Amino acid sequence: MLGFRPGTGPLLPVVMRLGDALSPQGGGWAVLARAVSEELASLGVPVLLGVRPVEGRVPLLLGLRSEAERPATADRVAAALRAGVERAGMLRPGVRPPVVVVGPAGGWAAASAGLRHAAETAAAAQGLPDRPWYDARRLDIDLLLWRLRDHPDLAAFVDRAIGPLLDHDRRSRPSLLPTLETYLAHAGRKAETARELHLNRQTLYNRLARIGELLGTDLDDPQTVLALSLALRARRHVS
Incomplete structure (x- = not known):
């Protein structure tokens, strides 16, 4: 129904988190979603895109043919996401680019947990040195410390x-x-x-x-x- 046909390969969960200085207002989310969708369309991989304005993030599921494609696909997706943010007119001098976190690839049963893990990790990654994307599997210590932030x-x-x-x-x-x-x-x-x-x-x-x-x-x-x-x-x- 949503036009997402990933085939039989693994699904890759990705979350882009926008900082407070980047979060669009009003209809800006529709502009952002359209710009990001257009950039992702050029990748040639199945993509299911959503927006979560309240949390300030954009979750995605991508269909891979194999786990071996994960690093190269993550590079291309992160570049497309940032290009979409720039096309939407949201990147400004002195404003930190969005944080992109890539979770582990897996099947449908793991997709929901993978997106939640990537979303939390994107929050925990705020303040880390800027990278095109972060591997959620390498930031588990930061995620644990972030969960304890109010203790x-x-x-x-x-x-x-x-x-x-x-x-x-x-x-x-x-x-x-x-x-x-x-x-x-x-x-x-x-x-x-x-x-x-x-x-x-x-x-x-x-x-x-x-x-x-x-x-x-x-x-x-x-x-x-x-x-x-x-x-x-x-x-x-x-x-």
Whole structure:
């Protein structure tokens, strides 16, 4: 009835979430849906498109011939979605592009859960570095932390783990939080960290020593690294 004939291959759930600055008003959703539909029509894959104005998101189901098509199809779909948003006149300088999350491919029985998972993950991905699309399977930790965002224990954990560092950065320069984030993102590899931050080795060592002193911890300890990584990710979700 809806013209969606995906064949016998797996279904791919995708959700595009628009930030508050992008969400259209009034008839803008119809303009957006039409623009996105026209962009998706050029992909050559079966697509079932919906809009959820209250939640500010656009859910889709796509028909694949095989699981192996998932990465390439996700690239093309994400590009088409962003092109549709641009055609609708919603992308403006300084406004973050929409977040696109791609769930795991599966059958009809898994489609509903896959769309819900992708929708929640799109909310949890707000504030992450911009990417064409995010794989829902790789953001389960962020999703768990997002679900705990209103629990006081999560805020208390963030405060215990990195509170002294946040206090330092409010009062002093240079800010040390970016150094810690980059160091952990590179799994403690100091040469790569220094290169990305455009620091010489000794300056980086001094900053890492200061971070360890402020937090009263050893940045080479695996349990400490795990706790700090979780606290940095949780910080986006707590006030």
